[in-house]
Amino acid sequence: MTTMTRRGLLTTGAIGAGVLATPGIVRAQDTRTWRMVTSWPKNLPGPGVTAERLAKRITTASAGALTVKVHAAGEIVPALEVFDAVQSGTAHMAHTASFFWQGKLPASVFYTAIPFGLTAPEHAAWILHGGGQALWDELYAPAGIKPFMGGNTGMQMGGWFAKEINSLEDIKGLKMRMPGLGGAILSKLGGAPVSLPPGEIFGALQSGLVDAAEFLGPWSDMAQGFYRVAPYYYAPGFHEPNGTGECLVSAKAYGELPENLQAVVSDACAAENALSVAEADWMNGAALDTLVSEHGVKLRSYPAEVLDAAREAAEVVLDEAAAKDAMFAKTLASYRAAKTRLSAWTKTGTQSFLEARG
Secondary structure, three states, X not given: OOOOOHHHHHHHHHHHHHHHHOOOOOXXXXXXXXXEEEOOOOOOOOHHXXXXXXXXXXXXXXOOOEXXXXXXXXXXXXXXXXXXXXXXXXXXXXXXXXXXXXXOOXXXXXXXXXXXXXXXXXXXXXXXXXXXXXXXXXXXXXXXXXXXXXXXXXXXXXXXXXXXXXXXXXXXXXXXXOOHXXXXXXXXXXXXXXXXXXXXXXHHHHXXXXXXXXXXXXXHHHHHOHHHOOOEEEXXXXXXXXXXXXXXXXXXXXXXOOHHHHHHHHHHHHHHHHHHHHHHHXXXXXXXXXXHHOOOOEEEEOOHHHHHHHHHHHHHHHHHHHHHOHHHHHHHHHHHHHHXXXXXXXXXXXXXXXXXXX
């Protein structure tokens, strides 16, 4: 029989208690490190901040079992190649916006924003309760990617312009940075859409490569300095009434995680999505005031004839895209059904209240 001294028993007991009391401690062989690539400049207010915070949230919640390292646009791959990076295994995750993949996956635009479509709360309702997530999963499955809502910049602004827009005639020939279906609408109105990653917008405005550009809302836009080269700031952001960002996760890497870490990833995305849209509203209000009062930005509203023409063109653009792509058509049907279901309550509840609030 082995005899243990009282001192040894106390020491062993203390070690055992420490192990039992700290279940968050993980063995080195159980830890994983994931690379997250993004489409944003590092710490860009809005999506850049969200990406950093999401990575920290996953790392902390997993107690270090899953550490996520963030790489800004251009550090590993260019801003508009992050989808390919996750698909190829160059990165485990990406933080980006789905409409960047419109060229190869036309239906991807639904998961950022649709012109004259769902607001941020309505969009989340469609994704979470109206079948949107299942369609999104189906769209990205062939690429081996699992998508999540991973942030939201809320209601967008209409864009920055070097000159005033007083009529539909002023849109004709206008070179404007506007991705997604908004760009297709601009083309229908006689403008010339230009696709640029976020980090190249300021230079394009400054050089005259584009006459106008849209990005996000006042908080992110002010950080990019657009007011220094384009004094007219237009509303509403009819092309993007919602600003959902996506977190792309390698389906293979995700499938290799134990269930608790899969939950950490999905829950972190959901938490960040909720926090970021609230943050956007809070920061945009203060930023808009600063832009107008301190930087002399001229706040304008699109003329009614421009909005009317854009609204009409939006339905044409959607129907044309649906005629060319079966997945787009399938998603459009679901999206329109959700819009019909949600809009009556939004009008009765939210819109009537805002009109009463004044």
